[in-house]
Amino acid sequence: MNADELLKRHLELVLEANKTTNITAIDSWDDGMKLHVEDSLVGLPELEAAPAGPFADIGSGAGYPGIPLAVMTGREALLVDSVKKKARLLESFVQELGLENVAISDERIEDASRQFRGRFSAVTARALSKLSVLMELAQPLLAPGGHLICYKARMEEEELVHALSLQKRLGYRVKSDRTIDADDRIRRIIVLEKVGEPALKLPRHVGYAQKRPL
Known part of the structure; x- marks a missing residue:
């Protein structure tokens, strides 16, 4: 399958799986193409501009944006999702699509970062935190020198300033920092580029980033 066929087949698999397992709130083809596939590819220029090497997609869910980005760039990718049911579905999607450049981790992000410390030239995150x-x-x-590529919707100024x-x-x-306004969607x-080591020991304990934010 070519890239376009792979993207469409992935969406077909997601919509089919969603009938029995709640992996996305999107349940129509048109919405899936717009809000999953096309939205995932919005960040393609940013990943192409990142240093050469593998990338990790954290909180990958149904495989967006990780699978479309892996298909379009050919980069090695690790999709990280700690929800075991989602991780198993991701494995089945990757196998069905024949994506030899994509691997799955069902660990929490903090645990995955201990196993894969310093491994990635980019990390992508979409609608996660x-x-x-x-x-x-x-x-x-x-x-x-690696790049953190964050997909954000409407973001309060307070979040950005912090x-x-x-x-x-x-x-x-x-x-x-790039904003795209298309089809009434922002x-x-x-x-963000990694330019040095943090002033505190990372990762912290699992869940601390959300429960005890810096």
Whole structure:
């Protein structure tokens, strides 16, 4: 299958699986193409601009944006989702699509970062958590110079200001910030580059990033 066929087949598999397992709130083909497939590819230029090497997609869910990005770039990818049922479905999707460049981890992000510390040239995250939390969770996974690529919708200024205040402490700098307004949808792609090591030991205990945010 070519890239376009793979993207469509992936969506078919997601919609079929969703009939018996709740992996996405989207249940129509048109919405799936727009809100999953096309939305995942919004960040393609940012991943192509990242240093060469594998990337990790954290909180991958139904495989968005990880699978479309892996299909389009050919990069090795690790899809991380700690919900075992979702991870098993991801494995079945990858096998059905024949994606030899994609692997699955069903560990919590903090545990995966201990196993794969410093392994990735990029980390992607879509509709997962606040920007400051993503910065903390991704830091140990990234290689020096690696890019954290965050897909954000409408983001309060307070969230952005707080995240930017943590740049030095977490060893980042903003690389790019792009907003796309299409079909009455706002999508913002924020990229942070890992420029140093954090001022605290990461990862913290599982769940601390969300329960005890910096």
